Amino acid sequence: MSFSVGTTMAGLKPEHFLWEVKDRIAVVRLNRPDRKNPLTFDSYAELRDSFRALVYATDVDVVVFASNGGNFCSGGDVHDIIGPLIGLPMKDLLAFTRMTGDLVKAMISCGKPIIAAVDGVAVGAGAIIAMASDLRLATPAAKCAFLFTRVGLAGCDMGACAMLPRIVGQGRAAELLYTGRVMGAEEGEHWGFWNALHAPEVLEAEAMALARRLASGPVFAHGITKTQLNQEWNMGLEQAIEAEAQAQAICMQTKDFERAYRAFVAKEKPVFAGD
16 A cells, blocks of 8 residues: 655646645635636635635645635526525535535645735625635735625534634624625735735735745645644633744754755755755
8 A cells, every 4th residue: 555645636627616826825716707606615615615625735834815817706596506405404504514615624634824915805705715825915906895694594604703702803793794894905904814905917926925925934844733723712821832842843843944944054044955
């Protein structure tokens, strides 16, 4: 029996979204721009499986979740998802909601920083995908809404009640989740949801520049940072400090740590290799 510690994903050919890997950066974008890029049962499942596979990808260090045709994602497709859900038995509904939540889990656990580059509409599950990304860039035209209550559902969808308060604060998250209203771009930047706003014509270039900056850094250590950012939600302060002590000791065994030291001594810029 053979065993491989990793796999490559540059050759991935998904059926339900666009995928490209260049310079160790994966760019994913939904591909139904005529309808503002809604999700379907199939695209949910394929995205979930792809982000799960990223854990083992040896040729991807950063992911950019990009917009397409002036919009990011309009959430679950009304006709392909919302309609068919009406009348399903509870076990099937729970299977669906668990699958959508599994996409967020896969994004959190993929081991790679994810940058959302949001233009236009990011609502419903689209807002969740942006929320579940590590860094979020947007245009002044970005419209983000957790609009679940507007379709008769609770605001607690795909981890929103756990994650959104940690980004924008409890009170602001409660307002967005109860009302389902649109959060404007400037408001979202002021609240810390968007890391930065950029003009539409440079949004993706800015996202790629940020991705290249991360990909040129100590990518093994970036994976550790992502793990700690998520695992420490469930830790007390003493446990978090101990976990970070162990994590940092692991990083001190990497060649990148030694490279940084030797570059500092030589008064040069370190060139990291991710090992």
